[in-house]
Amino acid sequence: MAGKPPTGDPVQDAPEVTAPQHAAAGLPAIAHTLRVATDQMGLRRTALTLLKVNQKDGFDCPGCAWPEPDKRHAAEFCENGAKAVAEEATLRRVAPAFFAAHPVAELATRSGYWLGQQGRLTHPMYLAEGATHYEPVTWERAFDIIAEELAPLDSPDEAVFYTSGRTSNEAAFLYQLFAREYGTNNLPDCSNMCHESSGSALSETIGIGKGSVLLDDLHRADLIIVAGQNPGTNHPRMLSALETAKRGGTKIITVNPLPEAGLERFNNPQNARGLAGRGTPLTDLFLQIRLGGDQALFRMLGKLLLDTEGALDTAFIEEHTHGFQEYADAARTTDWEETLAATGLRREEIERALRMILASRRTIVCWAMGLTQHKHAVNTIKEVVNLLLLRGDIGRPGAGVCPVRGHSNVQGDRTMGIFERPAPAFLDALEKEFGFAPPRHHGLDVVRAIRALRDGDAKVFFAMGGNFVAATPDTDVTEAAIRRARLTVHVSTKLNRSHVITGARALILPTLGRTERDRQAGGEQFVTVEDSMGMVHASRGRLAPASEHLLSEPAIVCRLARRVLGPASSTPWEEFEKDYATIRDRIARVIPGFEDFNTRVARPGGFTLPHAPRDARRFPTATGKANFSATPVEHPHLPEGRLLLQTLRSHDQYNTTIYGLDDRYRGIKNGRRVVLLHPDDARAHGLADGAYADLVSEWTDGTERRAPGFRVVHYPTARGCAAAYYPETNVLVPLDHTADTSNTPASKSVVIRLEPAAAAAGTEGS
Numbered sequence: 001m002a003g004k005p006p007t008g009d010p011v012q013d014a015p016e017v018t019a020p021q022h023a024a025a026g027l028p029a030i031a032h033t034l035r036v037a038t039d040q041m042g043l044r045r046t047a048l049t050l051l052k053v054n055q056k057d058g059f060d061c062p063g064c065a066w067p068e069p070d071k072r073h074a075a076e077f078c079e080n081g082a083k084a085v086a087e088e089a090t091l092r093r094v095a096p097a098f099f100a101a102h103p104v105a106e107l108a109t110r111s112g113y114w115l116g117q118q119g120r121l122t123h124p125m126y127l128a129e130g131a132t133h134y135e136p137v138t139w140e141r142a143f144d145i146i147a148e149e150l151a152p153l154d155s156p157d158e159a160v161f162y163t164s165g166r167t168s169n170e171a172a173f174l175y176q177l178f179a180r181e182y183g184t185n186n187l188p189d190c191s192n193m194c195h196e197s198s199g200s201a202l203s204e205t206i207g208i209g210k211g212s213v214l215l216d217d218l219h220r221a222d223l224i225i226v227a228g229q230n231p232g233t234n235h236p237r238m239l240s241a242l243e244t245a246k247r248g249g250t251k252i253i254t255v256n257p258l259p260e261a262g263l264e265r266f267n268n269p270q271n272a273r274g275l276a277g278r279g280t281p282l283t284d285l286f287l288q289i290r291l292g293g294d295q296a297l298f299r300m301l302g303k304l305l306l307d308t309e310g311a312l313d314t315a316f317i318e319e320h321t322h323g324f325q326e327y328a329d330a331a332r333t334t335d336w337e338e339t340l341a342a343t344g345l346r347r348e349e350i351e352r353a354l355r356m357i358l359a360s361r362r363t364i365v366c367w368a369m370g371l372t373q374h375k376h377a378v379n380t381i382k383e384v385v386n387l388l389l390l391r392g393d394i395g396r397p398g399a400g401v402c403p404v405r406g407h408s409n410v411q412g413d414r415t416m417g418i419f420e421r422p423a424p425a426f427l428d429a430l431e432k433e434f435g436f437a438p439p440r441h442h443g444l445d446v447v448r449a450i451r452a453l454r455d456g457d458a459k460v461f462f463a464m465g466g467n468f469v470a471a472t473p474d475t476d477v478t479e480a481a482i483r484r485a486r487l488t489v490h491v492s493t494k495l496n497r498s499h500v501i502t503g504a505r506a507l508i509l510p511t512l513g514r515t516e517r518d519r520q521a522g523g524e525q526f527v528t529v530e531d532s533m534g535m536v537h538a539s540r541g542r543l544a545p546a547s548e549h550l551l552s553e554p555a556i557v558c559r560l561a562r563r564v565l566g567p568a569s570s571t572p573w574e575e576f577e578k579d580y581a582t583i584r585d586r587i588a589r590v591i592p593g594f595e596d597f598n599t600r601v602a603r604p605g606g607f608t609l610p611h612a613p614r615d616a617r618r619f620p621t622a623t624g625k626a627n628f629s630a631t632p633v634e635h636p637h638l639p640e641g642r643l644l645l646q647t648l649r650s651h652d653q654y655n656t657t658i659y660g661l662d663d664r665y666r667g668i669k670n671g672r673r674v675v676l677l678h679p680d681d682a683r684a685h686g687l688a689d690g691a692y693a694d695l696v697s698e699w700t701d702g703t704e705r706r707a708p709g710f711r712v713v714h715y716p717t718a719r720g721c722a723a724a725y726y727p728e729t730n731v732l733v734p735l736d737h738t739a740d741t742s743n744t745p746a747s748k749s750v751v752i753r754l755e756p757a758a759a760a761a762g763t764e765g766s
């Protein structure tokens with residue numbers, strides 16, 4: 001069966017709905033994993049590949065950024081990691097004959113699911129200006145085309161170099177080096193849409209934009225608060241860590257508008273208890289919060305701590321923090337009525353959370369997109385930090401901040417300099433090492449890059465991975481912006497929508513995935529990645545490449561740089577391509593924490609990057625201390641008759657990559673155009689379960705955006721809060737609706753109204 005893509009498209013989106021589940025993983029997860037994997041890879045390849053995931057001599061799972069435990073199981077992966085691997089190691093191929101058979105205009109009518117299911121890209125492909133079809137092109141000619149379009153630009157800032165978070169450290173370092181030698185800091189990345197709010201808040205408050213805990217800290221915590229995160233689907237291996245913690249006596253508070261099955265109970269497929277027994281209950285207290293109510297919740301908890309005799313770590317506050325008085329003054333004015341309105345919680349629930357915090361000597365807060373994708377996301381995360389600072393819960397074992405990253409190397413890409421606002425010290429180090437003057441003015445982030453393309457201020461768009469047009473907000477605006485470009489280029493493993501919504505000319509550059517052997521002139525290479533907790537380790541693919549025409553990401557950057565920069569560049573691009581160890585030697589000299597990189601990464605398991613607050617309670621902020629924040633408390637305000645929509649992931653997708661049409665834990669089968677509504681909200685709109693509705697977002701500028709034909713599902717979500725999948729709903733999120741400071745699209749906070757629809761309108765996914 002392996003190797004056969006589905007026929008028939010548009011995908012029949014006909015949701016069937018059953019009751020949501022109350023536990024994650026267990027045998028059904030294993031059965032599902034094997035079915036998906038053998039379907040894409042066949043039996044032998046499945047066994048060979050899955051046993052190498054996250055092993056010390058294997059490759060880093062291309063799924064999420066959750067770290068590997070030191071003692072590994074023979075099968076150190078999860079259902080969704082296996083799907084990510086199968087998606088990449090599939091035996092299906094998209095060869096030139098496919099492009100000859102399908103005009104681009106036709107491919108643009110296909111669903112994202114269908115495009116992705118066609119298989120791995122095998123040849124560099126070129127869409128000439130005015131052409132209807134992509135045609136094969138040589139690598140040499142492809143680099144010439146890019147050089148041709150870059151040459152006439154008025155300024156290097158008319159080019160944009162996007163990165164998605166799968167790119168290795170080596171490729172990322174070279175890519176930013178190339179962009180800056182070329183002359184621009186236009187290096188937007190998926191992080192701009194993801195944990196940028198965490199980075200902004202943490203840099204200001206603790207002096208480093210990364211989490212302060214290691215895996216072992218989770219095991220040692222007395223209390224873990226999981227806010228705005230669905231690990232059962234998006235970080236399944238985190239459930240093993242929570243299970244270990246639980247078995248050692250840790251308590252867990254979950255803060256979420258949705259009761260997510262993975263946080264209720266975990267049936268660990270790696271032990272008998274999980275397979276045959278009833279598994280481990282995880283959440284002790286579930287706070288079913290309203291969308292965007294988290295800042296109000298954390299502020300009230302802070303006030304209650306201030307009001308409780310002996311609750312504060314006064315020694316820590318005095319020695320290590322700044323701004324306590326101002327924060328305390330602001331917090332003391334917090335009132336119950338507003339808190340209860342913002343959170344939708346009952347007073348007893350918040351008081352119970354307070355007692356659990358008081359009983360805990362070591363508290364960790366974990367979070368993901370439920371906190372980062374709101375207008376007041378940065379202030380919400382600062383509020384989380386306030387709470388931890390009050391108790392001295394940063395920089396000691398078992399306590400700290402834990403933003404759980406998305407893409408497997410998104411954190412590493414940032415460390416390597418993929419950032420539109422690089423620190424001067426980083427640019428100084430680049431200048432010293434490579435002998436050129438990098439641009440000092442800031443570049444464009446994702447939202448600003450779209451505006452620049454829309455307004456004709458950017459003309460060349462280059463993407464190192466990802467699926468820009470599907471991942472970004474305001475789909476119609478973004479697609480029109482991309483179509484104005486002179487040239488769009490995508491370095492990709494799989495076909496996606498960004499290949500078929502193009503500039504005047506377009507290139508697809510096929511590349512190796514994580515699972516594949518990377519052989520260069522200097523022998524077989526490995527790459528390195530950094531996980532969500534700052535651990536750096538090697539990743540080695542073992543499979544034969546999907547096609548002999550693929551180049552690795554580092555090789556693509558090196559050849560592009562040689563072609564575009566020419567002899568003016570004194571950077572040894574040729575040497576870098578031959579032997580990645582030479583790239584790591586340069587990283588070691590430019591980026592703090594990577595001293596002796598090649599030696600240390602050769603050790604099994606790699607090494608941990610330094611983190612001043614975690615390691616030494618040193619806070620490299622402007623004040624030299626950890627900063628309390630006394631920002632005003634915000635929460636979304638809903639006009640009468642409207643709902644707040646969050647756009648989130650199903651269990652069968654990896655961002656814009658759709659693996660299938662089921663969302664098993666939420667009881668949804670065979671369809672993605674669903675909107676989850678509280679039964680009372682649905683009834684207030686006259687919508688029975690099974691009815692169809694259009695989602696309409698309305699904005700202050702008077703414009704409306706519509707996503708038609710969603711099946712209404714009565715669901716136990718918080719009142720006033722709706723949920724539907726991304727990317728189908730990105731069309732509803734205006735480009736300018738972003739978080740303050742971080743400029744992250746506020747995709748978890750879209751005001752909508754519902755209009756009854758006759759039936760399923762479109763069947764098309766996105």
Ligand SMILES: Nc1nc2c(c(=O)[nH]1)N[C@H]1C(S)=C(S)[C@@H](COP(=O)(O)OP(=O)(O)OC[C@H]3O[C@@H](n4cnc5c(=O)[nH]c(N)nc54)[C@H](O)[C@@H]3O)O[C@H]1N2
Nearest residue numbers: 080228229230234255291292368369370406648649654655
């Ligand atoms: N299998 C799989 N794994 C993935 C991904 C994937 O798509 N598929 N994506 C990867 C990436 S890039 C990322 S960033 C992560 C994403 O990981 P998550 O952040 O877990 O992903 P989302 O599906 O966006 O889920 C957001 C969660 O926050 C809750 N939430 C929404 N709004 C609020 C709020 O206002 N307050 C609170 N307290 N909770 C809220 C939602 O109900 C949901 O449970 O996962 C990574 N891992």
Ligand SMILES: Nc1nc2c(c(=O)[nH]1)N[C@H]1C(S)=C(S)[C@@H](COP(=O)(O)OP(=O)(O)OC[C@H]3O[C@@H](n4cnc5c(=O)[nH]c(N)nc54)[C@H](O)[C@@H]3O)O[C@H]1N2
Nearest residue numbers: 164190194465466467471491492494496647655656726747
């Ligand atoms: N409405 C809404 N929008 C969102 C979000 C949301 O929650 N709601 N989440 C946001 C978040 S958190 C993120 S991170 C972004 C994700 O945005 P992106 O990172 O741009 O999107 P992905 O879907 O992860 O990219 C998938 C594509 O990457 C390519 N790819 C896969 N592996 C590799 C590889 O190894 N190398 C290369 N070169 N290419 C590869 C494949 O061609 C695949 O089609 O979306 C954001 N958009």
Ligand SMILES: [Mo]
Nearest residue numbers: 194195406407
């Ligand atoms: Mo993400």
